[in-house]
Amino acid sequence: MADVFIPGSLEEAVDFLADHPTTAMPIAGGTDLLVDARTGRSRPERLVDLSGLRGIEGFELDGELLRVGALTRIRSIELDAELGRRATALVEAARVLGSVQIRTMATVGGNLCHGTPSAEMPPSLLVHDAVAEITGKGGQYSVPLAAFFVAPGRTVLAPGDLLTSVRARVPSSAAGSCYLRQTVRWSMDLAGVGVAASVHVEGGAVSNARVALCAVAPVPMVVTGAENAVMGTSLAPDALAEAGRRAAEACSPISDARGTAEYRRQVVSVLVPRALRIAWLRATGSWPEGSPAPVNGVWTRE
Numbered sequence: 001m002a003d004v005f006i007p008g009s010l011e012e013a014v015d016f017l018a019d020h021p022t023t024a025m026p027i028a029g030g031t032d033l034l035v036d037a038r039t040g041r042s043r044p045e046r047l048v049d050l051s052g053l054r055g056i057e058g059f060e061l062d063g064e065l066l067r068v069g070a071l072t073r074i075r076s077i078e079l080d081a082e083l084g085r086r087a088t089a090l091v092e093a094a095r096v097l098g099s100v101q102i103r104t105m106a107t108v109g110g111n112l113c114h115g116t117p118s119a120e121m122p123p124s125l126l127v128h129d130a131v132a133e134i135t136g137k138g139g140q141y142s143v144p145l146a147a148f149f150v151a152p153g154r155t156v157l158a159p160g161d162l163l164t165s166v167r168a169r170v171p172s173s174a175a176g177s178c179y180l181r182q183t184v185r186w187s188m189d190l191a192g193v194g195v196a197a198s199v200h201v202e203g204g205a206v207s208n209a210r211v212a213l214c215a216v217a218p219v220p221m222v223v224t225g226a227e228n229a230v231m232g233t234s235l236a237p238d239a240l241a242e243a244g245r246r247a248a249e250a251c252s253p254i255s256d257a258r259g260t261a262e263y264r265r266q267v268v269s270v271l272v273p274r275a276l277r278i279a280w281l282r283a284t285g286s287w288p289e290g291s292p293a294p295v296n297g298v299w300t301r302e
């Protein structure tokens with residue numbers, strides 16, 4: 001059994017972690033960490049309970065800037081109507097994560113800091129050019145989210161560092177995004193492939209595009225080649241197919257219980273064009289307001 005330290009402030013949490021760099025770990029919702037402790041993947045002697053810390057929970061939209069506190073529960077993202085319009089991919093990713101019980105406990109920060117290659121939050125934040133804001137013993141610093149993930153289970157965080165929030169750019173008009181994933185089971189399964197896409201449309205053509213993947217490389221990845229394939233186009237089928245082909249080529253999936261590497265590449269080549277197309281339809285107002293993307297590429301009853 002680990003001792004639990006309940007800090008009164010962010011500074012106290014950082015100090016405690018810095019004083020016990022090899023034995024203490026932060027805990028937020030505990031949905032990853034408690035499983036890790038039970039399976040022996042992590043053996044913290046001291047847990048620093050972040051859940052009572054004020055100022056790093058919840059999210060706010062200020063113009064085009066979205067700031068999501070690390071302690072924000074996945075469930076509160078899933079249920080927010082304004083985010084559903086402005087950061088649709090993020091809400092769609094939240095919607096398929098685990099179960100209601102898991103989403104009620106799980107935090108955005110925990111999802112990012114655990115560094116799971118299939119984690120649901122990174123792709124839909126990466127397509128909004130997200131930046132991680134971190135506080136450590138030496139003060140505060142920022143890292144582009146694309147550079148935050150180092151290897152499976154590893155991020156740039158040094159012992160004692162805490163992720164405090166993520167800021168992202170969320171355009172207010174002529175933009176749309178989408179998150180699609182493939183799983184073996186319909187629910188309570190990790191992504192075999194996860195794809196987020198966002199597009200900004202000006203004058204009938206894509207003026208900005210982002211494509212990001214999870215579960216098909218050691219870390220979540222942005223696929224610049226796929227983005228370039230659709231820039232300046234009106235997403236004709238050949239441009240979409242090229243984006244899918246480039247994404248499939250760029251990723252490096254493994255073969256495991258969720259599918260072979262070859263199968264995953266094929267799924268990437270299908271889901272990337274589909275996610276881009278849905279993002280386009282949303283950006284141009286042609287997608288039914290509030291209508292979610294299909295799960296596993298198939299429409300389900302809600």
Ligand SMILES: Cc1cc2nc3c(=O)[nH]c(=O)nc-3n(C[C@H](O)[C@H](O)[C@H](O)COP(=O)(O)OP(=O)(O)OC[C@H]3O[C@@H](n4cnc5c(N)ncnc54)[C@H](O)[C@@H]3O)c2cc1C
Nearest residue numbers: 028029030031032033098106107109110111113119120163
């Ligand atoms: C049954 C089940 C189903 C799941 N399904 C999915 C799924 O479909 N998709 C998916 O992506 N995930 C899934 N998960 C994983 C998990 O729920 C998420 O990764 C969750 O968001 C983790 O958040 P947490 O607050 O519970 O993290 P915790 O378990 O509290 O922490 C996770 C890690 O991050 C560190 N940490 C937490 N917060 C911070 C911080 N602010 N700064 C620095 N380090 C921090 C902790 O020390 C720990 O190493 C599932 C888990 C379970 C048990």
